[in-house]
Amino acid sequence: MSDIADIIAQIEEELTWRTDELRFLRNQLSNMSNEQDKKRYRKSLVVMLYSYYEGFCKSAFQIYVNTINNAQLTRDKVNKYITTSSLHEVFLTYHNESKKSSHFNKELPDDAKLHRYSRQVEFILAMDDLWAEIVTIPENIVDTESNLKPVVLRKILYRLGFQYDAFKQHEGHINLLLERRNNVAHGAEKEGLTKEKYETIEHASLEVMNQIKKLIVDALIHKTYLRQPC
Known part of the structure; x- marks a missing residue:
């Protein structure tokens, strides 16, 4: 397996550049004196926040998948979830009803x-x-479906053998993030966001991103992707 410190550094970098950019964008609010302008600006922050959230989740999980793939492990050495994910294409073949005896x-x-x-x-x-x-875990196992709702995150976690409801406490805020992002994109969020509303959404989103980082790093350090002895 590749050096674990390098892999962790990759995940850290994926999180760091996004949080740095978000902080830079958020700091521009200090240059505005009109509260209505600030509310409108926070609409764009929500769109960027969602893109950072989805982008980090996809990148971090893909680093995890790539690390396992690069380890050249055989299926009898990994846990049942990783085994099942690696058999995705095989199952599709055997489920193909056009395949005749x-x-x-x-x-x-x-x-x-x-x-x-x-x-x-x-x-x-x-x-x-x-x-x-x-x-070999296929890339489409980490599918954010361009709309990383809590249920989609649960699906990814489950496929990779993590606790599927690990972020249950934040799911309401993630739903709110998606709702606000979609409202902005469709022109429904005309009034903008208050400081309190935006900060609540941002805090929950960053918390999920940090917890996903911790989840993956712990799995890599403790090698929980391997089959555990009976």
Whole structure:
């Protein structure tokens, strides 16, 4: 595996440049004396805050995935969630209902149950080889769906073997961030945001980003992606 300090530094850098930029943009409020101008400016801050939030989450999880992929581990060495994620393309193949059994393709081309059974047999026959293959988690496992709602974050966490509701306490504020971002984008947020409302959303968003960093760093340090002894 790559040097753990370098990997942690990558994650730190992804968070640092975003928080530095956000701080710079937020500090421009001090140059404004009109409260209505400040409210309107905070609308743009919400849009940037969301982009930093989604961008960091995607980058940090992708660094985690890349680290595991680069470790050249076989599936029998990693936990069940990483194993399952690495078999994503394999499962798609065996779930493909157009894939017919070579034994009955001509005689019974429309027997869906039979062909499903045939694919299951093929999967069982391939299992020994699958366990011995090198883990490669596809990039689309970390899919923010261009709208990183709490449920989407839960899906990513679950696929990678983290506690899926780890950020439950912040989900209301994340929903508020998305709602405000979408309102700004669609022209519905005309009045702007008060200082208190914006700071509440920003605090929750940065807290989630910092906690995601901690979650991934702890997993890398303690190697929780590996299969634990029974």
